[in-house]
Amino acid sequence: MATTGKDPPLEVTEADTVAAAVLGCAGVARMHAGGIPPVATYLPGRRVAGVRLTDSAIEVAVVARPGVRVPTLDTEVRAALAPLARGRAVDVHVADIDMEG
Template sequence: MTDDGLAHAIAERVRGCPGVADLSGGPFGTVATYLPGRRLKGVAVRDDEVEIAIVARAGRSLLETADQVRSVVVPLTDGRPVNVAIQDLEDS
């Protein structure tokens, strides 16, 4: 799978987690995969890691949300570590 396809697959899985309100670009918008003519915020696929930045839903365990995100993404990452950062909270 190309980095483009991988980034989109990761984003789809992350958005499907109940504790995730949205993806976030992270500090200064640096968590992103750059694609021709656009960028996918919230997922950075690198050779040595995958970084994910999210907006979590308030009222849910942040640790459980981060663990769930990591668990749905790990099968796609070919052994790369998955780092999840919660950048903001949203009241739902």
Template sequence: MTVTVVAGPPDAVVDGVDVDLVAAAVRGCPAVADLVGGSPSGAATYLPGRRIDGITVTDGAVLIQVRSRWEPATALAAQIRRAAGAVAPLHRLDVIVADIEDPPSTWMSR
């Protein structure tokens, strides 16, 4: 998996983490459908004039909340940790799967 990310504006850096870079890296994971704000964790980062749902940076940790594609949880977590860890290497990464997409139609026909 190769993900190309471009740094966001300087106001996107929270506790040494560029939240735009983390968001782009996580969204580039094949097992991730998208970042998700709201329940269960309410994960979001509020920046001047905008909000990034699904990511919260606090006290040495990055909380990432996603909607998963129909993939094993171990693959999902490994992809997210590899991608986000490349842009936030000094922070613990916590992953919450808030939702899962419906299985592909090919899976339903088994």
């Protein structure tokens, strides 16, 4: 369970676990929820930006660190999500490059 100060503990969901795995990748600066429709998982009172889960796929949208090659980032994210995919396709969308980082 995650906590946010004075708020009650939040349940850690599969979307949270996916986001944490992606954020653990060296080439990822942050998750990205932009797009139409947005890439996000909506939960009671909050959303997990950059993660969309279906029965057949895990879709993630990320902002890459400067200098990271997209194919390298794709491979890194797919490897991080492989244990969580359970037969689902993994779609990686590089939405932006963090030029301020």
